[in-house]
Amino acid sequence: MKNNFKTVNHSVRKIDGLGLATGEELFTDDYDIRDCAVIKLMPSPYAYAEITDIDESEALKMEGVIDVLSYKNVERIMHTTAGQSYPEPAPYDCAIFDNTVRFVGDKVLAVIAEDEKTALKAIKKIKVKYNILEPALDYEKSEDRETSRVHTEKDAIQIIPIKFQPEKNIASEVNAVVGDVEKGYKESDEVMEDTFYTQYAHHCMMEPSSTKGYIDGRGRLVLITSTQVPFHTRRIVSHATKIPVSKIRVIKPRIGGGFGNKQEALLEPIVAFAVWKHRIPIKLILKRDEVFVFSRTRHPFRIKYKVGFNKNGEIKAIHLDALQNTGAFGTHALTVVSCVGSKILPLLNKIPNMLFTGKAVYTNLPAGGAYRGYGATQGYFAYTQMIDVICEKCGIDQAEYYKKWHIKTGETSEIFKALGEGKPGHIFKIDSCELTQCIDKGAEAIDWKSKKAKYSFKNKKNKNERYIKGIGMGCFMQGSSVPYIDMASVYIKMNDDGSFNLNLGATDLGTGSDTVLSQIAAEVLETSINNILVISSDTDVTPFDVGAYASSTTYLSGLAVKDCAEKIKKIIKKHAAKKLAVKEEDIDLFEGNAFIKGSKDSCSYGEICTSAMHIDEMEQIQATSSRVSKSSPPPFSAHFAEIVIDTLTGNIKVEKYVTATDCGVCINPKLAEGQVEGALVNGLSYALIEDYSFSKKGNMMNNGFGKYKIYTAADLPEIITIMAENSYENTGPYGAKSVAEVCINGPIPVIANAFYNATGKRLHKAPFKPEYILEILGE
Amino acid sequence: MKEIFNINGKNKKIELRPDSTLLEALRDNGFTEVKNGCEEGQCGACLVLVDDVSVNSCQILAMSVKDQTIVTSKGLGDQHKPSIIQEAYVDAGAVQCGFCTPGFVISTYSLLKKNPNPTEEEIKSALDGNLCRCTGYIKIIDAVKLAAKRMNGGEDNEK
Numbered sequence: 001m002k003n004n005f006k007t008v009n010h011s012v013r014k015i016d017g018l019g020l021a022t023g024e025e026l027f028t029d030d031y032d033i034r035d036c037a038v039i040k041l042m043p044s045p046y047a048y049a050e051i052t053d054i055d056e057s058e059a060l061k062m063e064g065v066i067d068v069l070s071y072k073n074v075e076r077i078m079h080t081t082a083g084q085s086y087p088e089p090a091p092y093d094c095a096i097f098d099n100t101v102r103f104v105g106d107k108v109l110a111v112i113a114e115d116e117k118t119a120l121k122a123i124k125k126i127k128v129k130y131n132i133l134e135p136a137l138d139y140e141k142s143e144d145r146e147t148s149r150v151h152t153e154k155d156a157i158q159i160i161p162i163k164f165q166p167e168k169n170i171a172s173e174v175n176a177v178v179g180d181v182e183k184g185y186k187e188s189d190e191v192m193e194d195t196f197y198t199q200y201a202h203h204c205m206m207e208p209s210s211t212k213g214y215i216d217g218r219g220r221l222v223l224i225t226s227t228q229v230p231f232h233t234r235r236i237v238s239h240a241t242k243i244p245v246s247k248i249r250v251i252k253p254r255i256g257g258g259f260g261n262k263q264e265a266l267l268e269p270i271v272a273f274a275v276w277k278h279r280i281p282i283k284l285i286l287k288r289d290e291v292f293v294f295s296r297t298r299h300p301f302r303i304k305y306k307v308g309f310n311k312n313g314e315i316k317a318i319h320l321d322a323l324q325n326t327g328a329f330g331t332h333a334l335t336v337v338s339c340v341g342s343k344i345l346p347l348l349n350k351i352p353n354m355l356f357t358g359k360a361v362y363t364n365l366p367a368g369g370a371y372r373g374y375g376a377t378q379g380y381f382a383y384t385q386m387i388d389v390i391c392e393k394c395g396i397d398q399a400e401y402y403k404k405w406h407i408k409t410g411e412t413s414e415i416f417k418a419l420g421e422g423k424p425g426h427i428f429k430i431d432s433c434e435l436t437q438c439i440d441k442g443a444e445a446i447d448w449k450s451k452k453a454k455y456s457f458k459n460k461k462n463k464n465e466r467y468i469k470g471i472g473m474g475c476f477m478q479g480s481s482v483p484y485i486d487m488a489s490v491y492i493k494m495n496d497d498g499s500f501n502l503n504l505g506a507t508d509l510g511t512g513s514d515t516v517l518s519q520i521a522a523e524v525l526e527t528s529i530n531n532i533l534v535i536s537s538d539t540d541v542t543p544f545d546v547g548a549y550a551s552s553t554t555y556l557s558g559l560a561v562k563d564c565a566e567k568i569k570k571i572i573k574k575h576a577a578k579k580l581a582v583k584e585e586d587i588d589l590f591e592g593n594a595f596i597k598g599s600k601d602s603c604s605y606g607e608i609c610t611s612a613m614h615i616d617e618m619e620q621i622q623a624t625s626s627r628v629s630k631s632s633p634p635p636f637s638a639h640f641a642e643i644v645i646d647t648l649t650g651n652i653k654v655e656k657y658v659t660a661t662d663c664g665v666c667i668n669p670k671l672a673e674g675q676v677e678g679a680l681v682n683g684l685s686y687a688l689i690e691d692y693s694f695s696k697k698g699n700m701m702n703n704g705f706g707k708y709k710i711y712t713a714a715d716l717p718e719i720i721t722i723m724a725e726n727s728y729e730n731t732g733p734y735g736a737k738s739v740a741e742v743c744i745n746g747p748i749p750v751i752a753n754a755f756y757n758a759t760g761k762r763l764h765k766a767p768f769k770p771e772y773i774l775e776i777l778g779e
Numbered sequence: 780m781k782e783i784f785n786i787n788g789k790n791k792k793i794e795l796r797p798d799s800t801l802l803e804a805l806r807d808n809g810f811t812e813v814k815n816g817c818e819e820g821q822c823g824a825c826l827v828l829v830d831d832v833s834v835n836s837c838q839i840l841a842m843s844v845k846d847q848t849i850v851t852s853k854g855l856g857d858q859h860k861p862s863i864i865q866e867a868y869v870d871a872g873a874v875q876c877g878f879c880t881p882g883f884v885i886s887t888y889s890l891l892k893k894n895p896n897p898t899e900e901e902i903k904s905a906l907d908g909n910l911c912r913c914t915g916y917i918k919i920i921d922a923v924k925l926a927a928k929r930m931n932g933g934e935d936n937e938k
Contacts, residue, residue: 011872013870014869014872014874014875016877017868017869017874017877018858018861018865018866018869019858019859019877020874020876020878020880021852021866021868021869021880021881021884022812022852022853022855022857022858022861022865022873022881023811023812023813023814023851023852023853023876023880023881024812024853024857024858025877026811027811027878029806029811029815030811032809032811040873090913157905174906191889203874204910204912205912206814206816206822206824206876206878206879206912206913207814207816207878208815208816209874227864248922254876254877255876256876256877256878256879256880257812257875257876257878257911257912257913285815286820288816288817288818288819321804402795458924462927489877505784509876510875510876510877510878511875511876511913512875596821599790670871670872670918671872671875673872673917673918674872674875674913674914674915674918677914677916677917677918678875678912678913678914678915679915680915681914681916681917682912682915704817704819704821705817705819705821705822705910706819706821710910710912711916712906712907712910712916713902713903713906713907713909713916714903714904714907714910715921716903716915716916716917719915719917721917745852764874
């Protein structure tokens with residue numbers, strides 16, 4: 001293997017790790033901006049209502065109240081909050097403030113006050129009159145004639161030619177066809193169908209949604225904001241507020257997690273409008289209860305499959321149908337639906353006939369958005385159990401089945417082309433796939449075959465045992481960036497002492513991308529990572545990057561860094577050749593020095609840069625690079641879970657969970673494992689305990705960590721993390737592809753398969769809470 | 780109003796209201812290493828040591844601990860002179876977004892003070908009051924083990 005790296009593929013310390021551990025690194029709300037006013041949002045008490053009157057006169061009389069913003073005094077400009085490339089494949093279905101509120105917790109108005117307590121008092125003094133409307137709360141009935149339409153405003157539009165039918169409560173619709181499924185069903189020995197449901201869930205990033213803004217010394221608006229998408233945010237803020245792009249600077253400081261939640265310009269337009277109007281520093285930091293309801297969520301889905309297969313397990317046709325509850329706004333509606341097909345159907349790429357139908361419907365419930373896994377997580381619940389059923393019916397071992405049928409290196413899938421993001425996708429070949437290795441290693445680590453036989457309900461003698469064990473498995477893929485849509489760019493300059501400034505548009509939201517991208521630069525430039533000085537995500541300073549989403553940063557931003565560093569390397573060689581009086585091709589770079597090949601004659605990077613700047617050429621050694629992704633190499637992962645079911649209480653305990661993941665070369669193995677483990681545990685928590693509970697009127701009843709529990713260290717099973725060896729993605733930087741999302745897809749279906757192994761029963765609704773398990777066991 | 784508090788070994792004049800929580804009082808006076816994750820005592824991001832006992836600072840009034848010593852994560856160590864625990868978190872890959880980390884550092888300090896050789900189960904149970912969404916806790920548990928080993932003078936080859 002091409003694997004004698006010096007910095008890449010080493011677990012170097014995260015460059016911001018120590019400052020984060022001590023608390024010296026700054027998050028949005030840590031920036032000390034004097035006399036910063038605060039915004040508090042008034043939440044809608046109703047799921048659906050028209051605001052007929054707002055009387056803010058009493059509030060405005062209060063000392064310390066600066067303004068009340070509402071549809072009455074904020075210009076109505078339709079936009080989407082989805083932080084995606086322009087033109088966004090999401091409907092422009094919201095304004096900063098609207099005269100209609102569409103879910104309990106939607107913003108009615110904003111109070112700007114000198115401090116939080118005053119703002120909260122002021123909110124109580126504002127009288128709002130509503131015309132209460134019948135809400136649409138059941139997404140399966142959203143299209144029914146009797147159901148209220150969530151968006152009846154005339155100015156909501158979709159700016160690209162995709163289906164947007166608010167008159168039917170449809171935010172988006174997408175179809176993709178390969179072959180002819182009806183023909184495939186006819187050729188099949190058996191055809192079966194089933195339906196599955198996934199729930200609302202929240203990202204629960206530890207830092208709440210936060211934005212601060214002020215006017216700088218030159219009259220420009222500066223937004224310090226917890227965002228995954230600084231450049232999209234600048235563009236969307238400009239559109240929604242009419243503040244010119246040239247007057248806006250977006251700075252992303254340290255981010256306390258995002259997982260998709262912050263791929264959204266949600267708070268920024270409000271803060272921008274307020275600061276621009278009043279010319280004072282203002283912040284908007286959501287409280288945790290607001291984060292649950294007002295910020296974005298994971299879309300609930302109904303997923304149906306209809307599959308035709310032969311007795312030997314060969315699938316002749318599959319129809320995957322996804323119905324998404326997008327909530328009150330269609331942000332990420334289409335693209336999340338699309339990923340149910342595009343990130344799942346290529347996995348078993350030899351199926352000749354495939355149909356994907358997806359639809360996103362509006363309801364008067366909290367809006368969905370981007371969330372790690374992005375639709376694939378919901379879709380795999382159905383798909384992975386479908387494979388399990390086929391294997392059980394045909395008497396084939398699941399691990400062997402996946403090994404036979406999964407997409408292999410050099411192969412492609414028609415789905416890559418049939419299903420893009422709001423337009424057809426792009427065909428590409430799989431350059432690296434070590435899924436078979438992952439399956440073998442995972443199976444061995446958990447002792448798959450013997451446990452499967454031992455735990456199987458078919459072999460259980462004592463039917464009345466309280467605790468029963470089960471084992472399940474499944475295989476998953478995701479992507480790395482969106483081809484021909486995602487772009488990343490980089491600027492590098494060299495300093496007198498041989499260090500380099502690496503200015504990245506890319507957005508580190510806690511994943512460690514600043515570190516990983518520095519490693520790539522250091523590798524190319526033959527220097528220590530300590531000589532790479534990173535600044536990322538400041539729209540005034542760094543070049544454009546789409547931001548942190550679609551598992552794109554290591555792959556795509558990494559390519560841009562590698563490209564840019566190679567340009568710098570060339571320039572260094574040119575200068576060194578001149579200084580050492582040899583040809584460029586006779587120069588070798590090693591550990592911060594330029595050598596004449598085969599000799600000890602050398603000069604240091606510091607000398608080269610100093611003479612370039614001050615003595616000889618009098619030029620800055622610098623370069624820029626931008627890259628667009630041309631493929632989206634999937635990472636692959638094989639998952640195995642061993643569970644214990646308490647048949648008395650209905651509690652499912654995961655005892656052991658094994659993941660084996662192929663993400664190409666791990667640029668930083670420890671950080672890559674951290675992505676796998678973080679996604680896995682988030683997925684376990686989602687599978688077993690996380691859900692939104694709503695009142696009959698659409699009010700979320702558990703919007704706090706006291707009632708919306710997430711996994712803690714005490715909940716962990718034994719976890720084994722295996723990273724595939726010898727995987728090298730030639731299209732990626734130093735063999736890397738993505739790793740961040742793929743592992744969140746596993747827990748729901750793998751636990752469900754283990755449940756089947758133990759009981760012979762199928763689970764159709766996540767999460768698998770005790771009351772549901774008891775219901776299923778009682779059937 | 781202004782009151783003197785002993786924070787990180789120094790007496791410091793703090794501007795606060797009578798009803799300020801300790802979290803508000805600390806953050807408003809520049810101790811931003813203490814994070815506000817939920818304000819309901821559930822996430823552990825705001826943990827500090829009050830007379831060497833770890834406390835969710837969002838759950839107590841600042842004035843109620845006015846005469847006690849308060850230590851934040853930065854009080855245990857800074858970049859110039861980091862604590863063994865903070866170094867262990869970085870070396871173990873236990874820091875991702877880092878918003879929860881100062882709270883975890885405080886919990887780890889409390890645990891290792893009482894129990895210098897915790898078992899894995901004891902570590903998991905001691906960290907039960909801290910939420911992290913990035914790491915899946917596995918590297919955090921590794922960090923606690925590594926810190927314990929280093930504090931006990933054990934060899935360290937994991938760097």
